[in-house]
Amino acid sequence: MTRQELFSAIQRKRSFLCVGLDTDPSKIPGQLNGDVLAFNKAIIDATRDYCVAYKPNTAFYEALGLDGMRILKDTIDYIGKEHFIIADAKRGDIGNTSGYYASFAFHTLGADAITVAPYMGADSVQPFLNYPGKWAIVLALTSNPGSDDFQHGAVGDAAPLYARVMQRAQTWGSPEQLMFVCGATHPEKFAELRQLAPEHFFLVPGIGAQGGDLDAVCRHGMNAECGLLVNSSRGILYAAPDAGFAEAARAAAHELQQQMEAALKNYLP
Numbered sequence: 626m627t628r629q630e631l632f633s634a635i636q637r638k639r640s641f642l643c644v645g646l647d648t649d650p651s652k653i654p655g656q657l658n659g660d661v662l663a664f665n666k667a668i669i670d671a672t673r674d675y676c677v678a679y680k681p682n683t684a685f686y687e688a689l690g691l692d693g694m695r696i697l698k699d700t701i702d703y704i705g706k707e708h709f710i711i712a713d714a715k716r717g718d719i720g721n722t723s724g725y726y727a728s729f730a731f732h733t734l735g736a737d738a739i740t741v742a743p744y745m746g747a748d749s750v751q752p753f754l755n756y757p758g759k760w761a762i763v764l765a766l767t768s769n770p771g772s773d774d775f776q777h778g779a780v781g782d783a784a785p786l787y788a789r790v791m792q793r794a795q796t797w798g799s800p801e802q803l804m805f806v807c808g809a810t811h812p813e814k815f816a817e818l819r820q821l822a823p824e825h826f827f828l829v830p831g832i833g834a835q836g837g838d839l840d841a842v843c844r845h846g847m848n849a850e851c852g853l854l855v856n857s858s859r860g861i862l863y864a865a866p867d868a869g870f871a872e873a874a875r876a877a878a879h880e881l882q883q884q885m886e887a888a889l890k891n892y893l894p
């Protein structure tokens with residue numbers, strides 16, 4: 626999916642919601658008997674009107690072994706072509722190896738994008754940028770408490786690591802093929818993050834269960850093509866623990882869509 630197609634979907638849906646498919650078999654309502662694919666299909670059916678993207682986190686499927694790989698692929702096929710699909714795998718290795726991670730995400734799974742850790746530098750990210758129409762989403766400032774350990778630290782007398790990552794990575798890939806992960810738990814940083822990368826999309830996790838600030842993210846982070854994909858996983862998947870889980874997921878997604886519609890009206894330049 627191209628950037629223009631993504632922005633068109635955002636305008637049509639009046640939403641920049643990404644639903645995270647972090648499906649934990651122990652949290653699936655009893656009547657599904659641990660059937661992860663059935664749960665995912667019910668969540669997708671319940672939320673597809675209100676979101677533009679889905680983000681299966683591959684960890685949850687890898688943990689299920691061979692069955693998990695099948696479920697991941699079937700989930701992606703079930704989502705179809707109308708939504709932007711992010712394989713959240715946070716890969717990155719020497720170039721030769723990254724090429725195979727890219728092949729898995731784009732050929733085997735058929736995802737539009739994969740999350741990538743930039744720690745190993747340009748040649749570790751480049752293989753993810755060799756696929757026309759596909760995207761690398763580079764970790765810049767992550768949402769977790771451990772982001773304090775390295776990402777806020779200055780490198781020599783220069784800018785903090787997240788700023789260096791964003792500046793350097795823009796020389797690797799254009800706004801048509803590279804996004805940045807910027808956590809919603811750092812709302813006070815979004816004006817600066819947007820200044821650092823005016824045109825690139827940001828994938829923004831951390832609202833809901835991690836307590837991030839959606840309005841501040843939108844106020845400071847939106848650009849002329851919206852430039853934001855805001856993810857919620859647990860807040861939607863487990864909105865209700867019982868038979869009403871799909872309706873509750875739909876309501877949770879709808880509520881976020883409405884906040885996003887208001888933000889588009891208020892903040893889209």
Ligand SMILES: O=C(O)c1cc(=O)[nH]c(=O)n1[C@@H]1O[C@H](COP(=O)(O)O)[C@@H](O)[C@H]1O
Binds near residue numbers: 834835
């Ligand atoms: O790359 C990610 O998506 C990601 C980056 C980050 O900084 N923080 C973060 O939470 N994530 C992912 O986003 C999802 C957040 O899930 P919830 O906190 O349940 O909404 C999980 O799949 C995380 O792995």
